[in-house]
Every structure is written in C-alpha cells, then in structure tokens.
Amino acid sequence: MTEHDFVSLTYDTNIQDGKVTWESPSNIALVKYWGKKKDQIPENPSLSFTLSNCKTITTLSFTKKETLDKSFTFEVYLDGGLKEDFRPKIQTFFERIEQYMPFLRQYAFKIETKNTFPHSSGIASSASGMSALALCLMSVEKLLAAESTVQVPEDFFSANYFNQKASFLARLGSGSACRSIEGDVIVWGNTVVIEGSTDLFGIKYPYQVHGNFENYQDTILLVDKGEKQVSSTVGHDLMHNHPYAKNRFRQAHDNLADLKVILESGDLNAFNALVESEALTLHAMMMTSMPYFILMKPNTLEIINKIWSFRQKSGLHISFTLDAGANVHVLYPQDQSQEVLQFIKSELVAYCQNGHYICDQIGFGAIQNQ
C-alpha cells in the first residue's frame, strides 16, 4: 500500500450537520519509536501493548459552512473549557491530513475531549487524543461517503480500510497514536521481522502470543506530573546526526525479532530483560544527544532499583518500562497482581508525586460511542 490509497474523492452530499464520539486508549511501547523522517515516518519499527483504562473520549460535532473559505474552522474543548493552546497542534494535524480528508474545509468543527486520567498526570495524551480525533474524522468521512452522489468504491466501507486509514491519519497527528486504534499488540514500522508491517500505519501483531501475556498489567507510577523540559518532537529530531542512531535503529529490528520468540514462548525472564533494556536505551539516546537531556528524576531511579531488588528477592516477574518522561510503567502478569500491588503500595508509592499511580492493563482498542 502507499499513501495514495488513502486519498479520498471529494464527496457531494447534503449532510448539514452531525456528531460522532470515540473512546481511544493510550498504549505502551515495549520496543520504542525514537527518531523519525519526514511525514512522521519512523526510523525504526516499534511494538506496543494497547492499554485499557487510560483513554481519551472525543466528540466531534460538524456543521456545514455557509460559505467556503480557505481556513479550517474548529474549536477545541477539554473538560468543557475552551482550550486555545490545543489549537496549533490540531491546525498542523488538519494541514497534514487535508489531502486525505477533502471535507475538512467544508465544515465547522467542535472538538470536545476529556481523558480518563488526570490531564496534569504527565501521561502522554497525544496517543489517545490524536487517535480519538482521527477515528471521529473517519466516522464523519464514512457518513458523508454513504450519502455521496459520487460513487464510492465498495471496499471503502470495510472495517479493515477504516482501521488502517484511522491509524494512518493518527500517525500524522502523533507517531505513537497510530498504535492506539486496535489491540492488543500492535506493530508500526516496516521490518522483515513482521509480515505485513508498514511505516504508514499500525497493524495487529500477526503471530501467536503466549497465555502469560493475557491481561498483562501496567501500573503507571506518576513520578513527575509537570510539563516535560524537552518534547518528544524535539527528542526525535535530535536522533538526526546522533552518534549512536544507526546502531539503535538496527537494534530495534533485532529486539523485535527476539521479542517475537519471547511472545510465543512466554519466557518472562527474557521479556523483562528486553523491555527494560529498551527503556534504558531510549533514555541513553536522550543523554547522548547534542544537546543532551535527562527526563528521568531521582525517584525514577529509586523505583527502578527497588523493582530490581524486589524481583531478586521474590522471584516474581515484575519489570519496568519508561516513556519519554519520568513516570515508570510497572509491568507484570495478572496472576501476580496481588503480591506486586502490595509491593507497589508499601514500597513504591512513596516515590510518586502525591502518592498517585494508575492501574491499567493490556486492552483491545478504540470503541465508538453512539
């Protein structure tokens, strides 16, 4: 497939207005995306678990404009309040996707959004937020196409096309967002390791996954809820001319090949080693960029050390991963939840800002609300 497969016809419809709502989850990468080319094409493939509880819920209302003008017309609300500072990101998103969504200038949009996690939690809401918006736009396109007087090809209405294009659009909003449309394991980025993988959108992981990963748990420890000093976009950019970039990109392919074996065998020791190494490599790339930066906080390291000593003492299968921030994602199998949660409460909560953490687990993707 190429991006041309996602270019739509201009619909000719009489639909004046409407409203659609989607709930879309966040996701946690095990093999990380860090470094991108033009048009949000990743430098290396990534693999993530879709989450279940950390979600964005977005309602998109649309009204046909009286007169066509050259601008995009939209308002964004978060938790009922007008959010002017969200505008630039959405403006850029609309500019990037306009050629694939020809109705964007014909309608005025009201975007009402809320998250199930606190906005100031330091959790990246761009994956759930951009995927929810992309899905809403796909639903609008589907409504318009269904009423169009211009013939629309039959396969336009397939679920497969819908999900692929939603992921494709979400990617243009935020790379990792393309992995939030479906669940439970998603791969994004072209690699010989995974059949059908592509740089254009996320695909469902096509191989067997061992029962050990069923309902896999992710407890997110909120170490620092403040604004990050360096955004992901800037961090990705610093991978250009990075001294270790070439090896890192190659390593991601190798780690995916290893993870494929691990996901099939259910070898949790190997799983823990691989995901922790990926997390630390991501942060090592940040520390060795020029300019260099550190997103971990002292409490991030305290937690990592506690996890390592608890794992050694208890023999339980607990590990961590990190996003581009200070928060720690604690990963463990569902049947060890009781012991691990006990450990989190007694030993790790002290390192969380205001004692806050969020219990989540592997999930199955976005859903439309009627």
Ligand code: DP6
């Ligand atoms: C560290 O998807 O937030 O979470 O494409 O610039 O929006 P943009 O970046 P973003 O980068 C996320 C990077 C990561 C790893 C990952 O999710 O794979």
